[in-house]
Amino acid sequence: MKKLLSLFLLLSCLLGPVSAEDGSRLWLRQSTDAHAQITTPRQSPTLNIAVRELKQAWKGLPVTLVLKKDKQLSSEGFRIRQVNGKLTVTSPSETGLLYAAYHLIRLQEMQNFGKPSETDQEITENPAYDLRILNHWDNLDRSIERGYAGKSLWNWEELPGTLSDRYEAYARANASIGINATVLNNVNASSKILSAEYLEKVKALADIFRPYGIKVYLSINFASPMQLGGLSTADPLDKDVIAWWKQKAKEIYRTIPDFGGFLVKANSEGQPGPCDFNRTHAEGANMLADALKPYKGIVMWRAFVYSPTDADRAKQAYLEFQPLDGQFRDNVIVQIKNGPVDFQPREPYSPLFGAMPRTPQMVEFQITQEYLGFSNHLAYLAPMWEEFFDFVKPSSLKAIAGVANIGTDTNWCGHPFAQANWYAFGRMAWNPSLTSGTIAEEWLKQTFFDASNPKHAPIAYEIHNMMMESREAVVDYMMPLGLHHLFAWGHHYGPEPWCDVPGARPDWMPSYYHKADKQGIGFDRSHTGSNATAQYPDSLCRLYDDIRTCPDEYLLWFHHAPWQHTMQSGRTLWDELCYRYDHGVQQVRSFQKKWDLAENYIDAERFKDVQSRLKIQARDAVWWKDACLLYFQEFSGMRAPYEVERPI
Numbered sequence: 001m002k003k004l005l006s007l008f009l010l011l012s013c014l015l016g017p018v019s020a021e022d023g024s025r026l027w028l029r030q031s032t033d034a035h036a037q038i039t040t041p042r043q044s045p046t047l048n049i050a051v052r053e054l055k056q057a058w059k060g061l062p063v064t065l066v067l068k069k070d071k072q073l074s075s076e077g078f079r080i081r082q083v084n085g086k087l088t089v090t091s092p093s094e095t096g097l098l099y100a101a102y103h104l105i106r107l108q109e110m111q112n113f114g115k116p117s118e119t120d121q122e123i124t125e126n127p128a129y130d131l132r133i134l135n136h137w138d139n140l141d142r143s144i145e146r147g148y149a150g151k152s153l154w155n156w157e158e159l160p161g162t163l164s165d166r167y168e169a170y171a172r173a174n175a176s177i178g179i180n181a182t183v184l185n186n187v188n189a190s191s192k193i194l195s196a197e198y199l200e201k202v203k204a205l206a207d208i209f210r211p212y213g214i215k216v217y218l219s220i221n222f223a224s225p226m227q228l229g230g231l232s233t234a235d236p237l238d239k240d241v242i243a244w245w246k247q248k249a250k251e252i253y254r255t256i257p258d259f260g261g262f263l264v265k266a267n268s269e270g271q272p273g274p275c276d277f278n279r280t281h282a283e284g285a286n287m288l289a290d291a292l293k294p295y296k297g298i299v300m301w302r303a304f305v306y307s308p309t310d311a312d313r314a315k316q317a318y319l320e321f322q323p324l325d326g327q328f329r330d331n332v333i334v335q336i337k338n339g340p341v342d343f344q345p346r347e348p349y350s351p352l353f354g355a356m357p358r359t360p361q362m363v364e365f366q367i368t369q370e371y372l373g374f375s376n377h378l379a380y381l382a383p384m385w386e387e388f389f390d391f392v393k394p395s396s397l398k399a400i401a402g403v404a405n406i407g408t409d410t411n412w413c414g415h416p417f418a419q420a421n422w423y424a425f426g427r428m429a430w431n432p433s434l435t436s437g438t439i440a441e442e443w444l445k446q447t448f449f450d451a452s453n454p455k456h457a458p459i460a461y462e463i464h465n466m467m468m469e470s471r472e473a474v475v476d477y478m479m480p481l482g483l484h485h486l487f488a489w490g491h492h493y494g495p496e497p498w499c500d501v502p503g504a505r506p507d508w509m510p511s512y513y514h515k516a517d518k519q520g521i522g523f524d525r526s527h528t529g530s531n532a533t534a535q536y537p538d539s540l541c542r543l544y545d546d547i548r549t550c551p552d553e554y555l556l557w558f559h560h561a562p563w564q565h566t567m568q569s570g571r572t573l574w575d576e577l578c579y580r581y582d583h584g585v586q587q588v589r590s591f592q593k594k595w596d597l598a599e600n601y602i603d604a605e606r607f608k609d610v611q612s613r614l615k616i617q618a619r620d621a622v623w624w625k626d627a628c629l630l631y632f633q634e635f636s637g638m639r640a641p642y643e644v645e646r647p648i
């Protein structure tokens with residue numbers, strides 16, 4: 001019996017964790033049997049956390065934390081020096097030391113730092129952006145717009161009296177990847193969030209987040225002075241409105257002295273805004289910015305605007321915002337979605353980036369998978385964000401925001417692999433030059449596989465590949481070659497390219513985007529069409545405008561191409577479309593096979609969870625392919641190539 005037991009123990013050591021997992025520990029799964037010596041300059045809430053984390057997890061050399069100014073370090077930066085068998089960690093701020101603690105633990109999990117045998121070394125880290133912020137689209141009734149992982153974490157009814165343990169766990173997870181700010185509520189904002197009652201609740205959360213270096217921000221409703229204050233207008237130039245916001249800012253900062261500022265969705269999808277009063281976005285943003293200025297607060301003003309006019313939707317943000325360049329106060333940042341339409345599986349970057357040289361800009365990525373299969377589909381998004389940074393220089397941006405994918409689900413994000421997107425967002429916000437591959441490796445080694453176990457290497461390699469290919473697979477089975485917005489009406493999950501809702505806005509219909517007809521398919525945004533290509537810098541404009549040079553992945557974004565158009569592969573457009581859809585399906589099936597190989601290496605709970613979601617994904621991929629190809633075939637009049645799996 002004893003022998004059997006030790007054999008079992010040996011096997012479990014070799015194969016890794018086989019115990020039940022609750023999935024809630026994210027990438028912070030380190031064992032807690034460490035015993036290194038940690039020295040700290042003083043006691044404080046933040047330093048106590050840093051020490052606690054290191055004492056629990058750090059198994060390497062003794063660590064001394066030192067608070068010190070250093071010309072090469074920004075306020076949250078840090079330096080780790082290994083000299084004579086000791087580590088000295090310096091930073092100008094306590095938060096910097098906390099980040100260093102998490103960095104050390106991460107490196108330990110990666111098996112590449114802090115082991116006594118190694119020679120002296122040094123690491124210097126500075127975040128690329130001062131503001132690395134999550135946007136929660138959480139409503140006050142705890143529903144989440146485009147949320148697929150349960151309800152909102154914020155239990156407004158119980159706050160501020162009852163404080164869930166998850167609030168601190170949330171702050172810890174964010175701090176561990178360098179996220180330092182959060183907008184708690186939906187951009188489709190209720191004015192109630194600014195009531196005295198709710199500000200007390202917000203304060204309770206801010207108090208929990210503060211030691212972790214996280215500041216709280218709120219989305220505001222531009223009509224709050226009317227809805228909450230009883231004024232007859234919300235005109236940003238009206239003196240009572242100005243006074244109302246000034247008073248509100250004072251009240252907020254009295255309650256939460258380090259409050260970060262406002263996020264605003266104005267005159268977009270029915271939300272109120274300055275244009276309702278014939279004022280510009282700049283006038284609206286500046287009025288709020290002036291109210292927050294005395295307290296160093298900022299305004300993040302979204303550029304996600306479009307209306308059912310004749311102008312191509314993809315052009316509208318640029319048309320409306322570019323002329324306002326130079327008119328915004330210096331504590332306003334214009335927040336722009338990565339693409340010109342709306343978080344599609346693939347879009348070219350928004351040409352508004354770089355087009356307002358005198359205005360601070362920030363990018364908004366969507367971590368939640370509104371258009372990428374919710375929490376059913378495995379889609380690692382870092383390659384998409386990396387693609388964005390191929391076009392937009394990180395240094396041209398002031399800050400970075402991500403729409404959160406977090407909810408009350410035990411594993412936080414629904415799909416176990418969706419955690420990787422939260423993780424990747426934080427890591428890229430800290431350092432946008434990290435590659436998506438490196439981040440995936442980091443995440444896998446901290447979640448599923450043990451870097452110190454050579455037996456894990458081959459399977460970790462396969463799963464890493466699966467992650468890296470996953471977003472492109474979604475593009476292929478949903479909307480290859482620059483197609484976009486083929487989603488079903490009402491939700492954004494399945495395909496409905498034929499959708500036609502009488503009386504609905506034309507720009508909410510898939511046919512507005514794909515424009516399939518007997519001749520071909522795609523949206524002509526070249527000079528012969530909407531001329532959206534002209535919004536791009538010259539060299540890109542030329543590249544995209546000419547159907548002969550436009551890259552395949554954007555072809556149907558910029559061109560209405562004939563079905564017989566010759567693609568870069570030499571195939572006709574129709575054949576290529578069929579191959580791409582089919583390839584997407586085959587890819588998901590290959591993910592299923594790869595994942596099955598992981599069974600003996602990871603815990604049963606997460607294994608089965610991912611396995612069953614991949615099954616759904618494979619079924620959905622076939623659904624997308626069949627729906628789209630059968631529909632487009634009505635226009636092309638051609639059959640799918642023989643090798644392509646056809647619908648039965």
Ligand code: GCW
Nearest residue numbers: 137145146187188265304342
């Ligand atoms: O993508 C669309 C979503 C809306 C969202 C909007 C926005 C919060 O479908 O749900 O509203 O974008 O970004 O404002």
